[in-house]
Amino acid sequence: MKAWLNFSPEIVNQAVISDLIKNFDITFNILKANITPKGGEMLIEISGDQAQDGIKYLEEQGINLTPAKRVVKKDEEKCVDCGACVSLCPVDAISIDEDWKVELDDQKCIGCGFCSSSCPTRAIKLAD
Numbered sequence: 001m002k003a004w005l006n007f008s009p010e011i012v013n014q015a016v017i018s019d020l021i022k023n024f025d026i027t028f029n030i031l032k033a034n035i036t037p038k039g040g041e042m043l044i045e046i047s048g049d050q051a052q053d054g055i056k057y058l059e060e061q062g063i064n065l066t067p068a069k070r071v072v073k074k075d076e077e078k079c080v081d082c083g084a085c086v087s088l089c090p091v092d093a094i095s096i097d098e099d100w101k102v103e104l105d106d107q108k109c110i111g112c113g114f115c116s117s118s119c120p121t122r123a124i125k126l127a128d
């Protein structure tokens with residue numbers, strides 16, 4: 001499951017994430033983070049047998065959790081398969097196949113938008 005975690009200033013200095021990993025034996029991958037003393041947000045991917053219990057723990061600690069739903073979509077008619085988007089993807093959700101076509105993997109996409117802003121033909125759009 002991919003989700004956005006929103007931290008209040010009171011929680012930023014607490015070891016909530018390390019306690020989550022230690023106590024619930026989950027796999028936790030940080031895909032994007034912006035945390036300051038004033039609070040912040042983190043995009044995570046969480047999996048494991050106890051993932052739902054871990055999510056409940058996060059919410060009990062005061063962390064707002066919102067499932068990530070944004071992904072990129074490619075307009076096949078506009079795309080010229082130039083590959084400008086490929087190197088910008090931080091999670092390798094975009095690749096070029098053996099026929100030199102740009103391929104998108106919705107399962108890996110975190111919805112950051114780097115690819116859509118780099119597309120010269122505006123063929124890549126963020127969608128919910």
